[in-house]
Amino acid sequence: MLGEPKNTPYDLRFKFLGIAIRIHPGFWAICVFLGFSMGMSTPPTALLVFSLAVFLSLLIHEMGHALAFNRCGIRAHVVLYHFGGLAVPTGMESYFDHASGYTSKQKLFVTAAGPGMQILAALLVIVALRAMGKTDGFLTEHVGIPARLTADPSGTLDNIIMSLSRDDLAWDLRHMDEQMQALFASADANDDQLLSLAEHDTFQTTVDSLSEQFEQTPIPVPSVTAMVIKSEHKNRFIGAELKLLEDADVGDDGLIRISDLQQTLQHQTSFESDLLNKFVYIFVMISLFWAILNLAPVYPLDGGQITRELLVLFNVHNAIPKSLLVSAATGVAIGIWGLGNNQIFLTMMFFMMAYSSYQLLQRFQRGY
Numbered sequence: 001m002l003g004e005p006k007n008t009p010y011d012l013r014f015k016f017l018g019i020a021i022r023i024h025p026g027f028w029a030i031c032v033f034l035g036f037s038m039g040m041s042t043p044p045t046a047l048l049v050f051s052l053a054v055f056l057s058l059l060i061h062e063m064g065h066a067l068a069f070n071r072c073g074i075r076a077h078v079v080l081y082h083f084g085g086l087a088v089p090t091g092m093e094s095y096f097d098h099a100s101g102y103t104s105k106q107k108l109f110v111t112a113a114g115p116g117m118q119i120l121a122a123l124l125v126i127v128a129l130r131a132m133g134k135t136d137g138f139l140t141e142h143v144g145i146p147a148r149l150t151a152d153p154s155g156t157l158d159n160i161i162m163s164l165s166r167d168d169l170a171w172d173l174r175h176m177d178e179q180m181q182a183l184f185a186s187a188d189a190n191d192d193q194l195l196s197l198a199e200h201d202t203f204q205t206t207v208d209s210l211s212e213q214f215e216q217t218p219i220p221v222p223s224v225t226a227m228v229i230k231s232e233h234k235n236r237f238i239g240a241e242l243k244l245l246e247d248a249d250v251g252d253d254g255l256i257r258i259s260d261l262q263q264t265l266q267h268q269t270s271f272e273s274d275l276l277n278k279f280v281y282i283f284v285m286i287s288l289f290w291a292i293l294n295l296a297p298v299y300p301l302d303g304g305q306i307t308r309e310l311l312v313l314f315n316v317h318n319a320i321p322k323s324l325l326v327s328a329a330t331g332v333a334i335g336i337w338g339l340g341n342n343q344i345f346l347t348m349m350f351f352m353m354a355y356s357s358y359q360l361l362q363r364f365q366r367g368y
Helices: 025-037 044-071 103-129 139-143 156-163 179-188 196-207 233-236 237-248 258-268 274-294 301-312 319-340 344-366
Strands: 014-015 017-023 075-079 083-089 169-172 194-196 226-228 255-257
Touching: 017 025, 017 044, 017 156, 025 075, 044 083, 044 103, 044 274, 103 274, 103 301, 156 169, 156 237, 156 258, 169 196, 179 196, 179 255, 194 196, 226 233, 226 258, 233 237, 233 255, 237 255, 237 258, 255 258, 301 319, 319 344
Parallel strands: 017 075
Antiparallel strands: 014 017, 075 083, 169 194, 169 226, 226 255
């Protein structure tokens, strides 16, 4: 199903580290399709950046396979096409019958080298960005990893907030709606138009003590991002914390807003070039997502081949038919998941691979 595509007059060919590389025009077509589906079509340069990031990530993946082949004494070349990429060893006849003397351990090494190299490249980029105080824009926003681990090495904003007392963190009553102002007016003990966390705590305690009277009136807690810090508190800090506070002190009311601190920190942890930020984001996302996806135990993905070789290596009875059965079932399961999450391309791809695995299983059982 995912064999090497035929040569075309429009193929791009070159060599890298002694490995022959061919890029089929279908590869660029699928990049454009995926770029449009992810909203990368405007400006047009964003689509180009998306395609280059995908190209570099998949090239690293396939180069991992090809270099591992060479390590095992087998020549190989790389093809990038509409289904991603292939590292094709010379003399390969099928996914089950490689060159003579090519052991299961070697197959595991070669197969794991692709996603391994791709994940390693993404991690190196993340670590390098972290060392520069920059963010990849993917791990924190979509995976949920804390920003202090991926984007803000010194935890600058966290350090500022943790260093301040509940009297120092407050909400500006003048920026609340009339209903909220009326509710918290009596809580402003020093009448400075600021509701500190300590004052809010005291107000909440008073309300709780009168719970029968106020049981139908829950006391709201304003958003953390709406909180403010008095500019005079800047003199408590030095280094990165002081710089962040000074950069975010953009108002003329003597207050620094948490939202401005967050926005300033985001600006500090991103590159000036929006296109460079997009490139890093796409490269990290594709490198991690594609590598993990390839480890699914579905033929002819890396995970399917790894499953097969592990079963063969441990002398499991009917190892190849069992690996094909796992492949077909997993392909259907992932296809159904993709369908439920509106991932049409993913659904089509895994349903096709599941059907291909089923066909291979039938042919294998019939002995041809």
